[in-house]
Amino acid sequence: MINFIKAEWFKLIKPAGFKVLILCSVVIGNLCLLVSYLEGKVTTLGYDELVMSLKMILYSSLLGYMLAAIFICNEFTQKGFGNVLLCGFTRKKIFFAKLIVFLIGFFLICLAFMAVPLVIALANGFGAELAEESFKNILLNLFYFVLDFMVQGAVIVFVALFIKKAVLTVSASMLISYIFFIVKANLPFMEKPVIKPFMEYIYLYQIISFEWNEDGFTDCKYIFVMVITLIVAVAGAAFLFEKAELK
Numbered sequence: 001m002i003n004f005i006k007a008e009w010f011k012l013i014k015p016a017g018f019k020v021l022i023l024c025s026v027v028i029g030n031l032c033l034l035v036s037y038l039e040g041k042v043t044t045l046g047y048d049e050l051v052m053s054l055k056m057i058l059y060s061s062l063l064g065y066m067l068a069a070i071f072i073c074n075e076f077t078q079k080g081f082g083n084v085l086l087c088g089f090t091r092k093k094i095f096f097a098k099l100i101v102f103l104i105g106f107f108l109i110c111l112a113f114m115a116v117p118l119v120i121a122l123a124n125g126f127g128a129e130l131a132e133e134s135f136k137n138i139l140l141n142l143f144y145f146v147l148d149f150m151v152q153g154a155v156i157v158f159v160a161l162f163i164k165k166a167v168l169t170v171s172a173s174m175l176i177s178y179i180f181f182i183v184k185a186n187l188p189f190m191e192k193p194v195i196k197p198f199m200e201y202i203y204l205y206q207i208i209s210f211e212w213n214e215d216g217f218t219d220c221k222y223i224f225v226m227v228i229t230l231i232v233a234v235a236g237a238a239f240l241f242e243k244a245e246l247k
Helices: 002-013 016-039 046-054 059-077 078-084 091-123 132-163 166-185 195-199 205-210 219-243
Strands: none
Touching: 002 016, 002 091, 016 166, 046 205, 059 078, 059 091, 059 132, 078 091, 091 132, 091 219, 132 166, 132 205, 132 219, 166 195, 166 205, 195 219, 205 219
């Protein structure tokens, strides 16, 4: 299994597509934080940058879908899954090896998103006493960061296995996100008794609520929604892969 994961990792990093996505993540991360500076939302101090950068993972989800398009969807069109099956690997091993390597790749994209701004910010000084409160806040944000990327990664894999087509996977992710933001921004619609309670249990809603420090955000609901979404997404993706026609 370890050798198979290594082979999948080599398959991920060998094409230029992954390196391009890392570069795009660095550029987009810098641009987002530049806009935040101009709007006065963050300072150049390390502590503020750290907290803000860890909360900006949602912006890298599109790059995650692009990664899934080249790393997962292309396996269907290029008959990569079928060739691996012929080598004697079970569907379960193929799926979990693919999932693990994809999550590692997505995690690196998320880290690249915040790497340069954090280095620059920390060079200017941490800007906060490393007391118990700030230390707990950093650990909490780190925990949410890991949980965020795992949930988004699992959902991305599920969507990629459901659609199977690279272009459609990226397009669908953009469309779904666009519709979600429109619905969330429509206050008269959101104020209806049934809509808001339903929306609050969607993982995107919880991520945005956390990132934008919205009223009504609670840690317990956030963790509950994210954990349940992670379990359902992984189980659903495994089921889709088990039933998929692999040529």
